[in-house]
Amino acid sequence: MPAYIVDVRRLEQFSAIELYDMLKMRVDVFVVEQECAYPELDGNDLECLHLRLMNGPELLACARLWRPQADANPRIGRVAVSPGHRGKRLGEALMREAIVECEKAYPDESIELSAQAHLQRFYASFGFKPISGEYVEDNIPHVDMLRNAR
Template sequence: MDLHIHWCNFEQLDNLRLQSIWALRQQVFIIEQQSIYADIDGVDQRAWHLLLEQNNQLVGYARLLDDSIHDCYRFQRIVLSEQARGQGLGRILMEQLIEKARGAGQYKSLRLSAQVHLQNFYRQWKFVPQGAEYDDGGIMHIDMQRLQNQELGQ
C-alpha cells in the first residue's frame, strides 16, 4: 500500500489539494449520502487537515479543530473515498487525529459528531455518546466524547 500521511494547516494547502479535499467531501457527504449542507463553512481556515493519499490521490481526510471555548479538540469531516474503504484507513485516520490532539497540548476532551450507525467504530477509541440523536443534513447523528485521561487499553 503506497500510503502517504500529511498534516497541513490551511495556508500549507495548495490549490490542487484544497480542490481534492472539497471534491472528496462533496462526493461522499453530499452526493453519495445525499446530505445537503454547507460544506464550505469557514472552519477550514482555522483547522488542521489530515490527508491520506494513495498513488497521488486523496483517499482519506479529516480535520482537527481546537475548540478553546469548550476546552476540547473536535474531529470533523472524517471521510474515506469509496475505493479506500475496508483497508483499515479509518483506523489510521483516528489514530492520527488522537496523536495530533495529544501532541498539540492539554485538552479536557475530544469530541465528534458521529453518524449513528458508526458509533461502534468510534467506541474503539473510547468515545462515548453524549445526549440524544439528532438529524444533521438528513442523516441521524450523535455527539460523542472521549475524556483526556482515557487512554487506549485502559
C-alpha cells in the first residue's frame, strides 16, 4: 500500500485545484467508469466533511462524511479510490479512516451508508450490516447498511 496522509476538511477549506482534483476523481469513477449519469454535484458537499488520502499532492482516495438531517445517522458516501491505485488496499484504509473520523465528529452514533450491492461483503468486514433490501439507484443495485455505535 502506498504511504498516505489523512486530510479531513470542510469544502470551503479546499483550494480550487484541490477541489477540482477531488470532484474530477468522483466524476471519473462514478459517472465515467461506472457509466452512471447522476447529479454528482448534489448540493450536499457544503454540509460534509471531506476525507482524502494523499501521497504528497497526489489524491489516492476520498469519501464524504455527513449527517443528512438532524435526526438521521451520520453517513459515509462518495467512497472512491483512484483507478491507478486500486488493488493496493487503499479502499480498506479509506474505510478505516472514514469510520475513525465519523466517530470523532459524531461520537456514540451508528453510521450508515448506501452500498453498491456487490460490495456488501467489503462493508460487512467493517461491521456494517444490511438494513434494507436491494434497490436500484442510478441504475446500480444498492443496499443500505448500518454500523452500530461502539
